[in-house]
Amino acid sequence: MRSPFHSEAEAFRFVLLLIVAMVPIALAAALGPAWLVVAVVLVVVGALAIHLSQLRMRRLRGEEIQLKMAPPHVGPASERRVLVVANETLAEDSLVGEVRRLASAPGTRVLLLAPALISASARLTGAVDEPVSQARARLSQALERVANERVVAGKVTDTEPLAAVEDAFATFTPDEIVVATRWERGAGGLEPELAGQVRERFAVPVRHLVLDPGSAAQEPGADTEARYRNESGSAAANRFGLKALATAAILAAVLMSAIAVVKSSEKTEARVASQAAAELIAGLPPVAPAVNLSVYAEYKKGPEGEKHDAFTVTEFAVRAGQTQQLTIDNTDTVPHSITSPEAGVNIIVMPGTHTYQLLVKKAGRYLWFCTFVCDEWAMEHPGYMSGYINAS
Numbered sequence: 001m002r003s004p005f006h007s008e009a010e011a012f013r014f015v016l017l018l019i020v021a022m023v024p025i026a027l028a029a030a031l032g033p034a035w036l037v038v039a040v041v042l043v044v045v046g047a048l049a050i051h052l053s054q055l056r057m058r059r060l061r062g063e064e065i066q067l068k069m070a071p072p073h074v075g076p077a078s079e080r081r082v083l084v085v086a087n088e089t090l091a092e093d094s095l096v097g098e099v100r101r102l103a104s105a106p107g108t109r110v111l112l113l114a115p116a117l118i119s120a121s122a123r124l125t126g127a128v129d130e131p132v133s134q135a136r137a138r139l140s141q142a143l144e145r146v147a148n149e150r151v152v153a154g155k156v157t158d159t160e161p162l163a164a165v166e167d168a169f170a171t172f173t174p175d176e177i178v179v180a181t182r183w184e185r186g187a188g189g190l191e192p193e194l195a196g197q198v199r200e201r202f203a204v205p206v207r208h209l210v211l212d213p214g215s216a217a218q219e220p221g222a223d224t225e226a227r228y229r230n231e232s233g234s235a236a237a238n239r240f241g242l243k244a245l246a247t248a249a250i251l252a253a254v255l256m257s258a259i260a261v262v263k264s265s266e267k268t269e270a271r272v273a274s275q276a277a278a279e280l281i282a283g284l285p286p287v288a289p290a291v292n293l294s295v296y297a298e299y300k301k302g303p304e305g306e307k308h309d310a311f312t313v314t315e316f317a318v319r320a321g322q323t324q325q326l327t328i329d330n331t332d333t334v335p336h337s338i339t340s341p342e343a344g345v346n347i348i349v350m351p352g353t354h355t356y357q358l359l360v361k362k363a364g365r366y367l368w369f370c371t372f373v374c375d376e377w378a379m380e381h382p383g384y385m386s387g388y389i390n391a392s
């Protein structure tokens with residue numbers, strides 16, 4: 001797998017960018033119509049694609065290749081400064097012997113740098129005290145055994161090994177670096193690949209010393225160094241692959257939820273629309289969401305020319321099984337009613353303005369009348385104190 005990123009940090013930044021980019025998509029999905037979601041997705045994907053291709057171009061043009069650090073020699077011209085990077089190998093006789101040998105050369109100064117062996121998870125949780133004190137103990141023992149305080153100094157650090165070497169360049173400016181590791185990358189311990197990384201980064205001679213317990217120090221050949229580089233490269237690729245997978249999973253989940261939100265809102269709209277369409281096809285009469293009416297005494301002239309008590313609305317269109325709200329202002333001093341035994345309706349309309357629920361279970365045309373003795377003629381004539389409930 002060849003990633004367009006030239007470092008893990010860059011890949012991680014891209015993952016963060018992806019997550020941030022999901023925010024407008026999620027917002028659009030939650031609040032906006034479907035076309036807005038599509039537009040936002042297109043813009044975000046386009047921006048990410050441009051960003052990725054720029055990274056790739058930079059890599060192709062070789063712009064990302066860092067210049068090696070080559071600090072000028074510090075101190076007297078005759079002085080030689082050697083940085084020895086070691087930790088779990090500090091107790092080896094062969095390492096102590098090597099440091100003694102280096103220190104015995106005239107005009108040489110040695111700095112023993114012991115980066116604490118902090119796992120990625122420990123670095124995350126901040127559990128660095130134990131590895132640091134372990135490194136300190138190993139270093140002070142080694143310094144005691146070397147017994148050359150004038151020439152050999154020691155330093156413990158909790159920064160990552162490569163960064164620690166870079167820091168040492170600022171303070172110690174070595175002319176030469178020795179990286180001491182085991183043969184194989186272990187669970188704890190400096191990685192053998194570190195020597196190759198230091199060699200790549202800094203323009204000073206770098207020696208890789210491999211110190212296995214009880215055996216003499218050895219320098220791995222080019223083949224072995226290449227193998228270390230491959231192994232660490234594939235480890236980095238695996239880490240990147242895992243991150244990419246996790247990111248893809250997050251993206252997929254967010255996208256699916258966005259799509260679900262859009263789909264469900266579309267479904268609701270479609271359901272409302274299809275219901276209206278079905279009613280139209282079935283030829284059902286329209287139903288008002290609420291009906292306002294009044295009751296007046298001596299309101300409406302009968303055929304004989306006399307005024308009779310009446311409801312201002314006497315025909316009610318309702319949907320079977322759905323409650324219809326009636327707000328009735330009874331201006332009379334006595335109650336009236338909307339009563340239909342067939343429809344199962346009996347609404348007592350009290351004086352004053354009140355809201356009532358009219359519910360008919362089965363479709364049909366039902367006669368209703370007022371059961372309170374008022375205007376006897378009006379009680380028997382639809383359009384006055386009587387009328388129809390049309391349930392569809």
Ligand SMILES: [Cu+2]
Nearest residue numbers: 336370372374
């Ligand atoms: Cu009445």
